[in-house]
Amino acid sequence: MGCESETVDLLRETGHKMTPQRMMILTSLRHASGHLTAAEVFERVKTVYPYVDISTVYRTLTVLKDLHLIAETDMGGGDATFEWVVAERHHHLICRKCSQVTQLDHRYLAEVGARIGRDLGFRADLDHFAIFGLCAACQRELTEEAARGAAH
Amino acid sequence: MGCESETVDLLRETGHKMTPQRMMILTSLRHASGHLTAAEVFERVKTVYPYVDISTVYRTLTVLKDLHLIAETDMGGGDATFEWVVAERHHHLICRKCSQVTQLDHRYLAEVGARIGRDLGFRADLDHFAIFGLCAACQRELTEEAARGAAH
DNA sequence: AGAGTAAGCGCAACTGGTTGCAATTACGAT
DNA sequence: ATCGTAATTGCAACCAGTTGCGCTTACTCT
Numbered sequence: 020m021g022c023e024s025e026t027v028d029l030l031r032e033t034g035h036k037m038t039p040q041r042m043m044i045l046t047s048l049r050h051a052s053g054h055l056t057a058a059e060v061f062e063r064v065k066t067v068y069p070y071v072d073i074s075t076v077y078r079t080l081t082v083l084k085d086l087h088l089i090a091e092t093d094m095g096g097g098d099a100t101f102e103w104v105v106a107e108r109h110h111h112l113i114c115r116k117c118s119q120v121t122q123l124d125h126r127y128l129a130e131v132g133a134r135i136g137r138d139l140g141f142r143a144d145l146d147h148f149a150i151f152g153l154c155a156a157c158q159r160e161l162t163e164e165a166a167r168g169a170a171h
Numbered sequence: 172m173g174c175e176s177e178t179v180d181l182l183r184e185t186g187h188k189m190t191p192q193r194m195m196i197l198t199s200l201r202h203a204s205g206h207l208t209a210a211e212v213f214e215r216v217k218t219v220y221p222y223v224d225i226s227t228v229y230r231t232l233t234v235l236k237d238l239h240l241i242a243e244t245d246m247g248g249g250d251a252t253f254e255w256v257v258a259e260r261h262h263h264l265i266c267r268k269c270s271q272v273t274q275l276d277h278r279y280l281a282e283v284g285a286r287i288g289r290d291l292g293f294r295a296d297l298d299h300f301a302i303f304g305l306c307a308a309c310q311r312e313l314t315e316e317a318a319r320g321a322a323h
Numbered sequence: 324a325g326a327g328t329a330a331g332c333g334c335a336a337c338t339g340g341t342t343g344c345a346a347t348t349a350c351g352a353t
Numbered sequence: 354a355t356c357g358t359a360a361t362t363g364c365a366a367c368c369a370g371t372t373g374c375g376c377t378t379a380c381t382c383t
Contacts, residue, residue, distance in 0.1 A: 031380080034330080035330075035331090036379050038332080040332075071332090072333045074334085074371070074372080075333075077371075112295065114293075127283055127287060128283065131282075135302075139264065140310075141266075142304050151295070152296045154292070154293055158292075158294055183350080186360080188359090189350095190348075190349070190360090190361065193361085225340080226362085226364085227361080229339095
C-alpha cells in the first residue's frame with residue numbers, strides 16, 4: 020500500500036468506494052507484469068481472500084476500465100485481458116494463426132487518430148488497440164501451402 | 172438463389188459443404204441491409220426453417236468469417252454483429268457516449284496497414300474496424316459539463 | 324465519534340455463446 | 354446411381370460473464 024493513493028483518490032472523487040476487495044483486485048493488476056484475464060485476477064485475489072465472488076471481480080474491472088485505470092483488450096484467445104494503463108501507450112499485433120503477440124508503437128496510430136479528429140471531429144480512443152492479422156512467418160507458411168496445393 | 176454460386180464454390184473449394192441451413196444463414200446475411208447480430212440471423216432463418224439450432228448459426232458464422240465472406244464487428248452494444256463483406260472496405264467510428272455510428276473511409280487505415288507491413292512484416296487485417304471514441308457533439312457536452320463542475 | 328446513505332458485496336439465478344457426441348447428410352469417387 | 358467418408362447438424366450439457374436482490378460497509382456530514 021502507499022503507491023495506490025492516487026488511485027484511491029480518483030475513485031473517491033468519482034463517487035466510488037475503496038473496499039478491501041477492490042484494493043486487492045487493483046494491486047493484483049498493478050503489480051502484474053502484463054495482461055491478466057478476469058479469471059487470473061480472480062485466482063490471484065482468492066489466494067489472499069478466498070471469499071471474493073467472481074462477479075465482484077467483473078464489476079470492479081468495469082469500474083476501473085471506465086476510469087481508464089486499466090485497459091481491456093481482446094487478445095483473440097477468447098477471453099479479454101486487462102492490464103494497468105502505463106505511461107507509454109502501445110498496441111498489439113496478434114497473429115490469428117500462431118497467436119504470437121508483438122508490440123506496436125503508438126506513433127503508428129497516433130497520426131491516424133489526429134487525422135480523424137481533424138477531418139471528422141471524432142476523438143478516437145486509440146489507447147490500446149489489438150490488431151489482428153498474419154505475422155511474417157505465418158504468411159510465408161501459407162504461401163508455401165498454397166504453392167503445394169496448386170502443384171498437386 | 173443463383174447469385175450465391177460463387178460463394179458455394181468457395182465453400183466447396185475449401186473443403187466445406189453447402190447445407191440448407193448454411194444457405195439460409197448465408198442469404199439472410201447477403202440480403203440484409205446492414206449489420207446483423209447472431210440472434211438476428213437466427214430469428215430470420217427460423218422464419219424459414221424453425222428447426223435450426225443456434226449453435227449451427229454460430230458455427231456457420233465462424234466458417235464464413237474465416238473465409239472472409241462476412242466481417243464480425245463489436246459495435247459496443249455487447250453483442251457482435253456480422254455483415255456481408257462488400258467491395259468497398261470501410262470502418263466505423265462509434266461514440267462510446269451516444270453510440271452514434273459514423274463510417275470511416277478505408278484510406279485512413281490503409282496507410283497504417285501498409286506501414287506496419289513494411290516495417291514489421293505483419294499483414295494486418297484492417298478490413299473492418301470499429302474505433303471507439305467520442306463524437307464531436309459529445310465532446311462539446313462533456314467539456315461544458317466539466318466547466319459547470321469547476322464553476323460550482 | 325455517530326448516524327444516514329448510497330455504493331458495493333456475495334449469492335443465486337440467468338443469459339449468450341460454446342462444445343462433445345451420436346445421428347445425419349452432402350459430396351467426391353467409383 | 355450408389356457408396357464411403359468426413360463435414361455438419363441438433364441436442365444437451367456446459368462455461369463465462371451478467372444481473373437482481375437483500376445484507377453489509379465505506380464514506381460524508383454533522
